[in-house]
Amino acid sequence: MSLKITVIGTGYLGATHAAAMAELGFEVLGLDVVPEKxxxxxRGEVPMYEPGLEDLLRKHVAGIEGSTGRLRFTMDFAExxxxxxxxxxCVNTPQRHGEYAADMSYVDSAIASLAPHLPGPTLVVGKSTVPVGSADRLATYLAEHAPAGADAELAWNPEFLREGFAVGDTLHPDRIVVGVRSERAEKLLREVYATPVGEGTPFVVTDFPTAELVKxxxxxxLATKISFINAMAEVCEAAGGDVVKLAEAIGYDDRIGRKFLRAGIGFGGGCLPKDIRAFLARAGELGADQALSFLREIDSINMRQRxxxxxxxxxxxxxxxxxGKRVxxxxxxxxxxxDDVRDSxxxxxxxxxxxxxxxVTVYDPKGMGNARQVFPTLGYADSAVEAVRGADVVLHLTEWQExxxxxxxxxxxxxxxxxxLDGRNALDPEVWRKAGWSFRAMGRPTA
Structure with a gap:
């Protein structure tokens, strides 16, 4: 009998995971508590922009003409x-308001709502990014509150999605990590991921704490690597060096590698900033805060770039x-x-x-709606040309192909x-200068 899979939380991670599980051939039921979502x-629509995700959803959502019908949605935990x-x-773990620590309320609520509806042997798999030690606590809660008792098992299977590449990262991951406590849990997860494992994806089996720590x-x-090259950009500014040439030269060393060595205005989004802060907070609770003290400087370098x-x-x-200046x-x-503008x-x-x-007039190919909600007082244009019209200076701050x-x-x-001014070191200075532009990029005072 083929496994039936549910996905609790249908945000960025959950919607992608549900569609991908249907693509792998499983019957899938997704749950969320937000009726509009x-x-x-x-309808086969996604509440965020992610290349390929809407097409994948429409291929599988029941009720859409020509779909496989393998994917349905509900708001009912009993179902x-x-x-x-x-x-x-797959629910969110945002930064707790006014603190560095992760807000576990959504995960705790999901487990508490699910547990009473688990009468027989089942496997609950956490994919959310959580403080180390959470899985152990949640496994105990499940065993105590599910009618199935200890047969309601927990496993931890961190996600490694990159926004913009989420569909490919789910269907063809570069590794699968599972924290398990039984052969049965491992066997079930090997069955779930049989297709990517069969294609050669490494399947790493660990204990709970290690699985939680991997993400x-x-x-x-990654945050350290980005902030390192941004720190080098600061030094290049002071010394008259060229951080792009510096990154190229050190990137040829295969111990270092070339990825994540583009200096600029730093990282943002819903993961890296809050994850390193939650890691710092949890290390402090464990008495290992000195081991991660360098992450405070990483965070500081990143914020300083802005x-x-x-x-x-x-x-x-x-x-x-x-x-009076138009920017x-x-x-x-x-x-x-x-289209994610969180901590952008x-x-x-x-x-x-x-x-x-x-x-200030802003233009972005996909993020305008979300940007208006966060910063309604900024000016917005419908195209790059309209944003630049009458500008005294142009700032290139997100490296879209457009x-x-x-x-x-x-x-x-x-x-x-x-x-x-190129805040991402992604434009070609010569092309712009030939067109009569004064061109300046971060970490390249003389380039």
């Missing part, structure tokens, strides 16, 4: 409990006030191929300049001043 998903052999918990460790390493971009813009405009900002999402460096820079009196393909000559016709 369920209604959208039942989920009766339906599933394996229940994936936060990976994100901490202020440095603002100062670079001020210098470019003559070093005085932003009052075009290309980019609102925290990274390309996403681009929007943060735009907001700082606006608060200092600048007339921005790399812009025609500098055409933009120059509408700008008040041909002055561009």
């Amino acid at each position: 369920i209604a959208m998903l039942q 989920v409990g009766a339906f599933g052999d394996v229940h994936f918990v 936060t460790s990976a994100n901490s390493f 202020g440095q971009m603002v100062e670079l813009a001020r210098e470019a405009l003559g070093g005085g006030s932003f009052l 075009a900002v290309l980019g609102a999402s925290f990274k390309p191929d996403s 460096p681009a929007l943060n820079v735009a907001g700082q300049i606006h608060l200092q009196g600048g007339q 921005f790399r393909e812009l025609d500098p000559a055409a933009l120059g016709e509408v700008a008040a001043t041909r002055l561009i």
Whole structure:
């Protein structure tokens, strides 16, 4: 008999996981507590921009013409409990308000709502990013509150999705990590992931704490690499060096590698910033805070980049006030191929300049709706050309392909001043300078 799978929480992670499980051939039931979200998903629509996800949903959501019908949605935990052999918990763990620690209330609520509806042997699988020690606590809770008792098992299976690549990362992951306490749990998860494992994806079996630590460790390493090259950009600014050439040179060392070595205004989004802060908080609770003290500096370097971009813009405009200056900002999402503006460096820079009196106009290919909700007082344009019209300076802050393909000559016709600052080191200086632009990039004072 084929396994039946449920996915609790249908946000970015859950919607992707549910669609991917249906693509792998399973009958899937997704649950959320937000009626509007369920209604959208039942129409085959997603509440966020993620390349390929809507097509995958429409291929499988029941009731859509031509779909496999393998994917349905509900708001009823009793239906989920009766339906599933394996229940994936994919709810959010945001930063707790006013603290570094993770807010576990959504995970705790999901487990508490599910437990009473588990009468027989079942496997509950956490995918959310949680503080180490959470799985042990939740496993105890499940055993005590599910009618099945100890037969309601828990496993932990961290997600490694990259926004913009989530569908591919789910169907063809670079590794699968499972924290389990029994051969049965391991066997069930091997069955769930048989297709990617058969394609060669490594399947790493660990204990609970290690599985919980893998995601936060990976994100901490990536954050460290990004902040390292941004620290080198600061040194290059002071010394007259070129951080792009520096990154190229050290990237040829295969112990270092070339990925995540593009200096700029730093990382943002819903994962890296809150995950490293939650890791710091949990290490403190465990008495291991000194081991992660370097992450405070990583966070500090990252946040400092935003202020440095603002100062670079001020210098470019003559070093005085932003009052009366028109500033075009290309980019609102925290990274390309996403409409996610959570903790976006681009929007943060735009907001700082606006608060200092600048007339800021923002354009982003996908993030405009979300940006307007976060910063309604900024100006918004429907195209890059309209954003740049009349601008005294242009700031390139999210490295969308659309921005790399812009025609500098055409933009120059509408700008008040041909002055561009590249906050992502993703544009070609020569192309812009040939079109008459003054070009400046972070960490490249002489390039």
